[in-house]
Amino acid sequence: MKHVRRLVVATANRDKITEIEALLDPGVELLERPSSVGEVEEEAPDLIGNARLKASAVSDATGQPSLADDTGLFVAALGGKPGVRSSRFAGDAATYAENVSALLAAMDGRVDRRAEFRTVALVRFPDGGEVWVQGVVRGEIVDRPRGAAGFGYDPLFAPDGGRGLTFAEMTLVEKNRCSHRSAAFGALAVLLR
Numbered sequence: 001m002k003h004v005r006r007l008v009v010a011t012a013n014r015d016k017i018t019e020i021e022a023l024l025d026p027g028v029e030l031l032e033r034p035s036s037v038g039e040v041e042e043e044a045p046d047l048i049g050n051a052r053l054k055a056s057a058v059s060d061a062t063g064q065p066s067l068a069d070d071t072g073l074f075v076a077a078l079g080g081k082p083g084v085r086s087s088r089f090a091g092d093a094a095t096y097a098e099n100v101s102a103l104l105a106a107m108d109g110r111v112d113r114r115a116e117f118r119t120v121a122l123v124r125f126p127d128g129g130e131v132w133v134q135g136v137v138r139g140e141i142v143d144r145p146r147g148a149a150g151f152g153y154d155p156l157f158a159p160d161g162g163r164g165l166t167f168a169e170m171t172l173v174e175k176n177r178c179s180h181r182s183a184a185f186g187a188l189a190v191l192l193r
């Protein structure tokens with residue numbers, strides 16, 4: 001594939017960059033999105049479309065290869081919702097707690113609790129070429145929030161093979177052993193070598 005040493009990351013969130021840095025090879029330098037490139041509207045119908053919108057905005061503005069990711073929680077009994085709208089399930093400016101409450105309410109009385117997290121990570125090159133990967137973790141939605149670690153829907157999601165613990169009951173090291181994000185960036189690291 002392409003041997004990439006330097007990527008401009010579409011997020012301006014320093015914590016996210018540090019997390020991604022730990023998942024890619026040490027030889028790949030990540031640069032923060034320049035402040036001249038604003039936040040991109042995530043208006044595509046799927047994860048790959050949103051990742052592409054974000055990465056294209058940055059590589060068009062900088063002339064450098066850029067990296068963007070997009071994640072969603074897809075619940076079988078809800079026809080794949082919240083999916084691409086995971087951060088806005090309870091409304092446009094919803095907090096994590098509001099999204100968790102909305103998902104619990106939507107799952108009330110449901111027998112089929114199967115769900116999966118999917119992360120798409122996409123690198124776009126200035127010539128318009130791209131590579132992308134998807135990481136998936138399957139599991140189920142538990143019947144009440146459990147655990148205090150992590151973020152987002154972590155208190156409601158118990159991954160298969162995780163001894164029944166939710167992501168929020170795991171350490172970050174444990175979560176990263178099986179998470180959608182580490183699967184995606186692990187695969188991307190191999191592609192960029």
Ligand code: IMP
Binds near residue numbers: 070072099152153
């Ligand atoms: P993003 O594309 O990484 O910003 O993720 C979109 C939304 O998915 C977030 O606002 C969270 O609600 C949810 N999400 C993403 N990753 C995770 C995770 O690892 N655990 C729990 N929720 C997550």
